[in-house]
Amino acid sequence: MPRVGLNQQTVVREAARLADEVGFSQLTLAALANRLGVALPSLYKHVRGADALAQKLAALATAELATEMTTAAVGRSGGDALRAMANAYRGYAHRHPGRYPATQRVPDPADPEHVEAGERAVGAVVAVLRGYGLTGDDAVDATRALRSALHGFVTLEAAGGFGLPRDVDRSYQQLIASMDISFRSWPGTGA
Amino acid sequence: MPRVGLNQQTVVREAARLADEVGFSQLTLAALANRLGVALPSLYKHVRGADALAQKLAALATAELATEMTTAAVGRSGGDALRAMANAYRGYAHRHPGRYPATQRVPDPADPEHVEAGERAVGAVVAVLRGYGLTGDDAVDATRALRSALHGFVTLEAAGGFGLPRDVDRSYQQLIASMDISFRSWPGTGA
DNA sequence: AAACTCGGCTAAGTGACTTAGCTTTAAGGC
């Protein structure tokens, strides 16, 4: 039997592609093995199992998302940076519907790349909020608020929770605009 | 063999209890059958299968959540109503960690009770927003924003995405306060 | 060329869901 020449990276990358096609919850080792042209148990030479694959996929997707968020915000500030980053966030979820859910997995402390990717993602948000003068506790609260809003919107949208998809773009822009207003007069700032 | 005397309602109610104990994703027909004192295939006399059970559980949980949201907001208005409803929302998710994820399933058009429950939940939000003078397109956008924020926060919190759980309560109150500010000067209102 | 590593394989076991088909309970008609 000729060797296919897999390694962990090729396996995880193909898993990401497959997840985007069939959905994260439909990602199965059998389908992945089939796609890679090997028998299913052969995958265990490269990943420790289904859960470990999901974790590695999370690390990959989180790193990609963090990069796109950072890139979008660079060279901008305030509402401009916020809009760019928020649109990058939702754009990633749209382009990678299978990878996005993976990013919600809490980083594995045993995987430095995963931890670093998570820190970069949060760091991108914190950097944007610093442009609003938010630091310390306020930055923590505001970061959580922004993450909640973005993640919640994208998740509900993906789940089909918004009825007709017609005006979803506009609703998202309004959400961003409302967050912009909130951050300018953040509750804890003046009081 | 004496009959246990199950029906669909008892099965779904027990599934809800079990889900709260072991988690929605760990809810299994085998465990449920064991809990009810019957063999696994016997459950098929009452529910059509695992997916149908999840849908019925979604209908139950959505109805409960809608009731709690409505009850919390009744007799209040503006920021008062918003705070009460938001706290009821998160409170339900805390008290019923297994049922809450079920509420994210889009209502099954073939299940009138499920559809009605979903409408009541959205109706509760819309009613609160009417207290801010938000109607029409603005109400649609604001409803989506509020649902996104609440759902996103609760989901990230449940997933352990907020690091130390110490100040999560305060962050939630700040989120609500920021939504209150947003709704008072909703982006689309004045412009 | 021999040896060794390692990436592939087959075989086999577990747990979850599902279907098919049988049995027996319990209710209702006669």
Add this chain to the structure above:
DNA sequence: GCCTTAAAGCTAAGTCACTTAGCCGAGTTT
């Protein structure tokens, strides 16, 4: 009070996904 019958329970068996064990040959190293 018996007989019929719908339905609630059961066992048996099949599918699918994940996992482990252990074999074998390809490719590299010496």
